[in-house]
Amino acid sequence: MKRASITETKNQLSALIDAVRHGETVLILDRNRPVARLESVVTADAQDAEGRLARLERSGVLRRARRRLSKSFLSGPLPKPRKGTSILDALLAERRDGR
Numbered sequence: 001m002k003r004a005s006i007t008e009t010k011n012q013l014s015a016l017i018d019a020v021r022h023g024e025t026v027l028i029l030d031r032n033r034p035v036a037r038l039e040s041v042v043t044a045d046a047q048d049a050e051g052r053l054a055r056l057e058r059s060g061v062l063r064r065a066r067r068r069l070s071k072s073f074l075s076g077p078l079p080k081p082r083k084g085t086s087i088l089d090a091l092l093a094e095r096r097d098g099r
Contacts, residue, residue: 002026006035
């Protein structure tokens with residue numbers, strides 16, 4: 001894993017991104033303390049995708065399904081919103097709560 005200070009990162013960002021494109025991971029340091037990791041988001045093999053799902057699940061970002069959805073779930077009617085509810089209000093509340 002390559003290491004770079006914040007100053008080096010600012011000055012050589014294009015070169016670091018090129019290295020990441022070719023499979024390298026860059027650890028960014030602030031006064032010799034790790035603060036960020038620069039790694040590729042593009043993955044070619046399914047093994048890495050499975051690892052990414054496992055990491056997201058461990059961090060609480062997602063929860064995997066325990067069983068398959070029934071066909072009737074997707075073909076059935078959509079639920080009706082309660083009277084007096086607003087999608088905009090729900091969206092604004094979600095943003096306010098930081099979800």
